[in-house]
Amino acid sequence: MKESEKKLTNNKLIKAPTGILGFDEITDGGLPAGRPTLVCGGAGCGKTLFGMEFLVRGATQFNEPGVFMSFEETNDELIKNVSSLGFDLEDLVKNKKMVLEHVHIERSEIEETGEYDLEGLFIRLGYAIDSIGAKRVVLDTIESLFAGLPNQLILRAELRRLFRWLKEKGVTAIITGERGDETLTRQGLEEYVSDCVIMLDHRVTEQNSTRRLRVVKYRGSIHGTNEYPFLINEDGFSILPVTSLGLKHTVSNERISSGIPALDKMLEGKGYYRGSTVLISGTAGIGKTSTAAHFAEAACKRGERVLYFCFEESPAQLIRNMLSIGIDLAPWVQSGLLQFQATGPTFYGLEMHLAVTHKAVNDFKPKVVILDPINTFIVGDKEIEVKTMLMRIVDFLKMNQITALITSLTTHGSPLEHTNASLSSLIDTWLMLRDIELNGERNRGMYILKSRGMANSNQIREFVLTNHGVELREVYVGASGVLTGSARIAQEALENAEVLTRKQDIEQKKREIERKRKALEAQIISLYANFDSEEAEAMKMIQTEQDTIKRLELDKVEMAESRKAKIENKQTNNKRNYKKTIL
């Protein structure tokens, strides 16, 4: 059957972009051009809309007119139904961009009387295609034929022929099919349309419904294999291709303030990295939201847009509460820098949340996103799903260089380092807020559990909520543990007293030394005085002696002169006599 149709060309498969948000990304360009694609799924999962958007986008964005052959809805119904998505089919039909062809078969009206074929369908489709030069065709839902025509053998043979014929026509076709019990479609259409199969799903878990899309198969093309959540809103389809992107985001070396100077100091004095993911976890009422609000305010002050998702409080309540600690967020909301997105966690399914987040971020283009808190998502036993969702959000935000701040509530009794959604691996900077119970007091402590790429402080700080915001204080670690609150104040007083005594000691020592120095100096002076007087005396004596010697010599000369003797001779004689005495 299909082997004969398989065209193994070396050329890359040409694709027809759908224009559906996100879909072209996961399929690497769109649907296989010139080939039929099967879109299957249960009732109400969006098959018709998928096909319709494919045609409308084709006609409006890619200049490829299309034929919508409906086996279920009449043209009028179709026009009305999709007008809610902003598609004006009437206009497209008028401008020969689209043909709506309603095929209706009523079994009760039909009598089967022998051999027949579905050439009539072919002719109608062919005529519709040729009348506007259509490049795209949607058959929705061709399986209705099985209900209208009794002879399955003929039908199956004809369907096979139809799909081959569509290929020969070179139109890019979407064939929708209702989901079967064991097969992808009730009538096993996947047997005929084997180039590309897309499955749409609409599941309800924990009372939350989520639409998902999966590319089951795509011949000759790479494609994402995951189930991608999608939503249908006023702009049509929107599929989230987040997980396919991997860890390829660029990183920034820019640092941004956390809004709390003392916390910045703990983070190398600079704050968080831009585009990083910050987790603040802690027990109830510990100040997670306050820390988040600080960050939001700091970002707004820098002129950056902040998107604040609050899942527990209403924006008004949050603004009021933050005002009590001196953070006024209202002006930023008014100036448009800060936007709140408040939705109850159970309002939609997880994927819907993801999709809404995605859309809100794409629309608002914030620099900072705050999710406060994420725990509320965990209803029942959905931990893995929650983790996947958060991973996608984090991934998506990182791709867009958006700094994310996530708060997470740690329940009492569970290990502190354990966040409910086991997020640790996703987080770049993890701030831990914990309560420290001591001496009948419950105080708050903050420390940095981890912070990738920076030499962060390892100190536990006491976290104090004041009327001018969050303050971090040094805490005291003593033999009895970490001291906080009044114990800290007592310790502070104690230390202050100690310091005072030490200061006094030092002063005293200084005075003593000064005194000693003075005594020493006095001593030195008196010694100098003694010495001076002694020296003067000695000098006097020396002078006297010298005077005496001089006088004696003078006397000798005078005596010799008086005797008129030869002094020299006498001197030599004296020397001779001296020698003799020695010998």
Add this chain to the structure above:
Amino acid sequence: MNPMKENSGLKKKKEKSGKAAKDMWILRLYVAGQTPKAITAFTNLKKICEEQLEGKYTIEVIDLLQNPHLANEYQIVALPTLIRKLPVPVRKIIGDLSNTERVLMGLDLLASI
């Protein structure tokens, strides 16, 4: 082949049109070219009409290959399709009309026999 050739295209073949219009059976046979099935269908139809409705019927043969836009009117999907336009209600019979009994049933002629 002969009968089809006579009636190919949007040619009306009327047989004894002198009768009153209210008794007239207006039948339309949709085909796509002169395929064996189309010829068989026409032959069968002619035969049945001659036997059952002698003198009070017309057969229109519509070749959709030549007039594809006519397929919408009666929601033609399968070919050949026989439409009983008159008398109302409109009946639709698909196939080559080789099962005479079913054709008669489809045309509401079985009861009158």
